[in-house]
Amino acid sequence: MKLLARFFSIENRYLPPILITTILLAGQLSFGLLESFSRTALAIAAALLTELVLSRLITGKYANLASAYITGISVGILVRAPDFWPYALCSAIAITSKYVVRWKGRHLWNPSNLAIVAMLLLAPDYVSTLSVQWGNTLWPMLIVWVLGALIVWRVKRLHITAVYVISFVALSLLRSAITGHAFLAEVAPITGPMYQLFIFFMITDPKTTVRTRWGQCLVAFLVAAVEMALRLAQNVHAPYYALAIVGPLANAVEIWWASRSHVAPAPRVVAVA
Amino acid sequence: MELKQNHVRMRMRPAQAFVDVLFVALLCVPWAYRHVDSRRSALAASAGAASALASYGFHLQESSEAAGIHFSHSSPHLDSKLDHIREQVASMGAAVSVVDFDHDGLADFYVTNSGEGSKNALYHNLGNGKFEDVAPQVGLADVNLPGTGVSMGAVWGDYDNDGYEDLFLYKWGKPELYHNDGGKHFTRVTEQAGLPAWVNANTAVWLDYDGDGKLDLFVGGYYDERIDLWHLKNTKMMPNSFEYAVNGGRKYLFHNLGGGRFEEVSGKMGIASRRWALAAVAADLRGTGYPDLFIANDYGVSELYFNDHGRGFHEVGRQTGVGYAPKSGMTAAVGDVLNDGSFGIYVSNISEDGILVQGNNFWVPKTGTSGDKIQYENMANAMGIESGGWSFGAQFGDLNNDGLLDLYVVNGNVSLDRERSYWYDYSKVAGGNESIISDAANWPPLNGRSLAGYQQKRVWVNDGAGRFREVAQLVGVTDVYDGRSIALADFENRGVLDAVVANQNGPLLFYRNTVAEGNNWIEFELQGRESNRSAIGAHVTAFWKGRRQAQEVSGGSGFCAQNQRRLHFGLGKADAIERVEIRWPSGKLQTLAAPALNRIYKIEEPA
Numbered sequence: 001m002k003l004l005a006r007f008f009s010i011e012n013r014y015l016p017p018i019l020i021t022t023i024l025l026a027g028q029l030s031f032g033l034l035e036s037f038s039r040t041a042l043a044i045a046a047a048l049l050t051e052l053v054l055s056r057l058i059t060g061k062y063a064n065l066a067s068a069y070i071t072g073i074s075v076g077i078l079v080r081a082p083d084f085w086p087y088a089l090c091s092a093i094a095i096t097s098k099y100v101v102r103w104k105g106r107h108l109w110n111p112s113n114l115a116i117v118a119m120l121l122l123a124p125d126y127v128s129t130l131s132v133q134w135g136n137t138l139w140p141m142l143i144v145w146v147l148g149a150l151i152v153w154r155v156k157r158l159h160i161t162a163v164y165v166i167s168f169v170a171l172s173l174l175r176s177a178i179t180g181h182a183f184l185a186e187v188a189p190i191t192g193p194m195y196q197l198f199i200f201f202m203i204t205d206p207k208t209t210v211r212t213r214w215g216q217c218l219v220a221f222l223v224a225a226v227e228m229a230l231r232l233a234q235n236v237h238a239p240y241y242a243l244a245i246v247g248p249l250a251n252a253v254e255i256w257w258a259s260r261s262h263v264a265p266a267p268r269v270v271a272v273a
Numbered sequence: 274m275e276l277k278q279n280h281v282r283m284r285m286r287p288a289q290a291f292v293d294v295l296f297v298a299l300l301c302v303p304w305a306y307r308h309v310d311s312r313r314s315a316l317a318a319s320a321g322a323a324s325a326l327a328s329y330g331f332h333l334q335e336s337s338e339a340a341g342i343h344f345s346h347s348s349p350h351l352d353s354k355l356d357h358i359r360e361q362v363a364s365m366g367a368a369v370s371v372v373d374f375d376h377d378g379l380a381d382f383y384v385t386n387s388g389e390g391s392k393n394a395l396y397h398n399l400g401n402g403k404f405e406d407v408a409p410q411v412g413l414a415d416v417n418l419p420g421t422g423v424s425m426g427a428v429w430g431d432y433d434n435d436g437y438e439d440l441f442l443y444k445w446g447k448p449e450l451y452h453n454d455g456g457k458h459f460t461r462v463t464e465q466a467g468l469p470a471w472v473n474a475n476t477a478v479w480l481d482y483d484g485d486g487k488l489d490l491f492v493g494g495y496y497d498e499r500i501d502l503w504h505l506k507n508t509k510m511m512p513n514s515f516e517y518a519v520n521g522g523r524k525y526l527f528h529n530l531g532g533g534r535f536e537e538v539s540g541k542m543g544i545a546s547r548r549w550a551l552a553a554v555a556a557d558l559r560g561t562g563y564p565d566l567f568i569a570n571d572y573g574v575s576e577l578y579f580n581d582h583g584r585g586f587h588e589v590g591r592q593t594g595v596g597y598a599p600k601s602g603m604t605a606a607v608g609d610v611l612n613d614g615s616f617g618i619y620v621s622n623i624s625e626d627g628i629l630v631q632g633n634n635f636w637v638p639k640t641g642t643s644g645d646k647i648q649y650e651n652m653a654n655a656m657g658i659e660s661g662g663w664s665f666g667a668q669f670g671d672l673n674n675d676g677l678l679d680l681y682v683v684n685g686n687v688s689l690d691r692e693r694s695y696w697y698d699y700s701k702v703a704g705g706n707e708s709i710i711s712d713a714a715n716w717p718p719l720n721g722r723s724l725a726g727y728q729q730k731r732v733w734v735n736d737g738a739g740r741f742r743e744v745a746q747l748v749g750v751t752d753v754y755d756g757r758s759i760a761l762a763d764f765e766n767r768g769v770l771d772a773v774v775a776n777q778n779g780p781l782l783f784y785r786n787t788v789a790e791g792n793n794w795i796e797f798e799l800q801g802r803e804s805n806r807s808a809i810g811a812h813v814t815a816f817w818k819g820r821r822q823a824q825e826v827s828g829g830s831g832f833c834a835q836n837q838r839r840l841h842f843g844l845g846k847a848d849a850i851e852r853v854e855i856r857w858p859s860g861k862l863q864t865l866a867a868p869a870l871n872r873i874y875k876i877e878e879p880a
Contacts (some may be wrong), residue, residue: 017863036598057288066751082632086304090342099289100296124627126607141706181698188705188715234697236628 017069019151020201023144024073027193039087040076046091047072055097067097067207074112074197079119080128083104090127104255110208117244120237129194129237141191148200157204163217164199165176165190167224175228186231189239198239208247210254219250325748326789330673333749333772333784341403342396344781347388349423349445352505357718360687361695362502363387365475366445367757368426368833369774372400372438374411375456380762380837382773383413383440384781385424385657393424393442400762403781412453412459413440422446423470426758426833430479430488431511433531434806438838443474443492443501452533464568466527466535472498473522479828480555480564481805481858482542483583487529488805493550493568494522508714512549513707516599521549521709543586544547548573552605553806554830556616556813559644562860563591567595569602573594575634580644594639594649600631604832608678609823610735611637612655614814616823617647621664621682621832625725627697632659633667633682655715657741658682658733666832670761670770671843674792675821677735683756683774687719688726695722727753754779762837768794768871770841775833793844793870796827797853799826801877804858812856813840817847844870 002230028037030079047068075090094115103155152158172186180185189195201222203209209216227242235241279535290490301438311507325332346367348360355362366387379398386393393416396410397747417423422444425496429438450466451459468758474661496502497520500510512518515632525543527535539545548570563580566809570576574596578586590596600622607616615638623630635658653659661667662684669678687695702710709715730750733741745751754776761770772784795815799808809828814821844850853865857878868874 054292058292080630082630082659085302089299089302093296096296096299099568101294118300119303120627122300123307125307126303126630127629128626163702179717182715184705184709184712185698185702185715185717188702188709191706194704231697231701234694235699236697260864262303 043076043087044072050095075154163220370835372429428829674843676845685728810858
């Protein structure tokens, strides 16, 4: 029992990697979620290799690879491309960004979010993002939601996920009123697996979210709000862009505010990409 | 302590600068890749513009006007509950199938229309480069009457072995069988044949699955056959998943009992699926002498049914690797593109830059696998034939007679307003759960927007080294209609494959092919005796200059299409052909030693 409690504890930095690996394997073995195992393996390998090289180069030490693994696997699942090179490139951009796009020692962007947005903007003719579903029944989706919610609850980030989901659903109602489209059509995207990765792994990333609980809730709401605006503009990749816009702005404001108050925020240890 | 930290910082500065530069360089990679890619294309374009004929060995000229072909397809209106997405739902029905219906030695072709009350056409080849629509005279025009549904496609096969090709017409509605009365007239024999009252079908192929010498018929349902698209009880008729839908139409396998009667045996023979079939092709993939059946499904994985020596079928999609990753299968065509005697299977899917990149599939047998243990791998990317837009019909054929099969793919889904796209709303609902996606009422209205419209076609030339080069624009294929069905045939008996393209809500196009001088060819028109008279399933392998190429007489391939039954082999510069081996559906083997080149051989199955 103690072992189980320790496994599901906030100190266990391997909990998120285990969850995302479970999602990957379940999705691939049951529904053929991936473009191919080899492409995902390439994305993971590129992320791990880049992390090893850059951490040694910049810090003189080899970094723990849990975070890079999640980045690689996220890229491997979320990126869709016929060619192999976008997978390696996206992972490399994500990991490199951690060592470059920083302000006062902190990340501004979620690495995989930044890399995917960069690929969508710079290589739209070569890359798209995950669009498939978890089969055609509710069960696989519910299992992932329950498991994911359990994990983010244990790592004390469930409030972020909850605020985002509630905001998305509420704003779907608003969008429905504005567009005249069915509410179910507006709420449909959140039932897909892309959103499960988005709400459990991207928007909850400890290293790229603001520190205070209320701040995190506010940012989650703002991501959903900006996403709504982008959706009204018919942007297919609205959630990625919304996080890429709101996330760094929120972090920048907090870092600036902290520097005024001379309070050095302590980074958390849980590894999420 | 501070001194030490400063020292470390100083040491790390060059490293940090390096990483900063690396980051910028990584961001520039797509730009650089595109630059190299476009330079390569530009070089190809400039070379091709000088002379497509000299560069690629052929040129296609759209010649429907000169050929006297004036046909335009129209879509049905369906139930008013679907008005808001009518163009998306009613986006199929333009089809073409080639036949020599009157045995005059010239290939004719039948094209379908889909508006309620619209007329189909049978273009009779007059032999002078012109065609004449004779459908009204022979009784094959007025087949889309209100209440009977509308045409989706047609396939030709001599089901009663009387020497004349009969017509099976599949519809979203009542399927029809027409008997060919000596090439003069067609008689409707649907009731006698025992066909079902209503099938929302988008594919059918003739095959002799049990080798009894009588053609059987496979029909693949798309929408559930219990749905009448003109009288919907409710709007829950859309696929219940974008990738895993299993609420489509059932499949039918009609066993030919003789005497014009058929028995539906799909369940008994092991074919039970409610995936959304859009294309099927039957071919002997394992050298058993019996045709296997490949089905490309929209909204899901493809299915491959191995034929258990005519006693039944079993599904091996996952086992063989073709039924794993779900896509939007639109076409199925087989071809021996590597000239190694084995068939690859081409399946078109849908892709849109930056939104949905499924890529087309080309399933090639893995090295060292064959027979029941055959495994396929998708080589479309490696061979350069993956990116085809919202692809529909595709056919293999040697367009320049260089001895290698080329590939012609038509595409484009709904072309309405060029400036406004439906993609966002489409992707919004397509990713939703079954309860959302399956109800048409949840689909946002199209409102005149395009969905993957105005796309450039693909003509891929086989380089013989495992790569294809896309040359459509360079060889004269410049139309951007919503292409659906394509069929290839030698309409003038000159050893050259022309192309007929049926477009949704658009004109029928006739691309006349001009091939550069110097390449040789040979064609075989087979007629079964113990085997079915159409010789569908006959397997022919030509051997020349160390090469060998296999082809099979098909009872339907591509998307709602059928090529000419005659087999066409380009031979390049070869001045002789060593031998040709024919394996008839009956199992008989026949060898032709060193047949003369540049001729059409009419071969009857030996007694």
